Amino acid sequence: MQEEKRRGQNRDIDLDTLDGQIIRALQQDGRASIRDLAASFGATRELVSHRLRLLTEHEGLRVVAALDPGFAGHHVLTHSMVLVDGPVGPVAERLAELPDAVFVSMVSGAFPLVFESRHGSVEELHESLDWVRGLPGVQRVRVTTYSEILKGFFVSPERRQISLDSIDYALIAILQRDGRTSYRALAEAVHLSASSARARVHRLIDAGVIRISAIKSGGISRNRLAIGIGITARGGTEPIGRYLAVSPAIDFAARSHGNYDFVATLVGASSSTLLTVIDELRTIPEVGAIESWAHFDIVKEDYARTLGRVLGP
Known part of the structure; x- marks a missing residue:
């Protein structure tokens, strides 16, 4: 019954349109969850996850963190x-x-x-x-x-003064390669708890140090x-x-x-x-x-x- 309901939910979705919506949403927020994306588009999480995997593996989509040019000294x-x-x-x-x-x-x-x-x-x-x-x-x-x-x-809309330490640098380096790296994986890499890694990443984003977005x-x-x-x-x-x-x-x-x-x-x-x-x-x-x-x-x-x-x- 659940499988039939999911198929019915996806039946009227144009895949090209959905792909464009996924890219656009990830350009706005590169770490948006599959659950939130699916809810926004009226699709199942399985379909959104599948389309995102195709976009990443075959269409050249990447989600990465980028340093704000002003913060990085690029004036x-x-x-x-x-x-x-x-x-x-x-x-x-x-x-x-x-x-x-x-x-x-x-x-x-x-x-x-x-x-x-x-x-x-x-x-x-x-x-x-x-x-x-x-x-x-x-x-x-x-x-x-x-x-x-x-x-x-x-380019971040605003920047705040912030002091960075070696853990921040390590997190930025990982997110520059893959902006959707899970908080658990980030935590393991820098020897923090997942909640602390999440707080660190949010702090970097809120201060305008990095933006995580999709590029194709x-x-x-x-x-x-x-x-x-x-x-x-x-x-x-x-x-x-x-x-x-x-x-x-x-x-x-x-x-x-x-x-x-x-x-x-x-x-x-x-x-x-x-x-x-x-x-x-x-x-x-x-x-x-x-x-x-x-x-x-x-x-x-x-x-x-x-x-x-x-x-x-």
């Missing part, structure tokens, strides 16, 4: 577009080797390669850019500097299209920033200076959904121009960074 955040002469893939692979590059993607448009990087100083930024310009095939690099992150799954390799799948946009403003910028901050289709948004006044990433299940968002942006009087690029292949998406390099116990 210079940039978005760069690269003009390439010849095949883009080899340049993208070399760029992915750059430790300061947290995101590398092959895209549409005149500049077929974009990357985001984080640096401790302007001097570090210049050193990285010189290295990129020296790569075979690189013709030109256009740099836009983020001045304020408006929305981002791996590759820019295009049956339930995820990703479009980058650069916005040039005319007049005041507040209405643009307000729209970017509240639109559910926008995964990331930053106020910036350089080539664009804002840089954002739109994610949706269909091109029509993303087109609607761009058209809504065009209706804002303060929007002067919008450039867009489709993400074809995300070569690197690594916001965790090396713990020893960033924090150093």
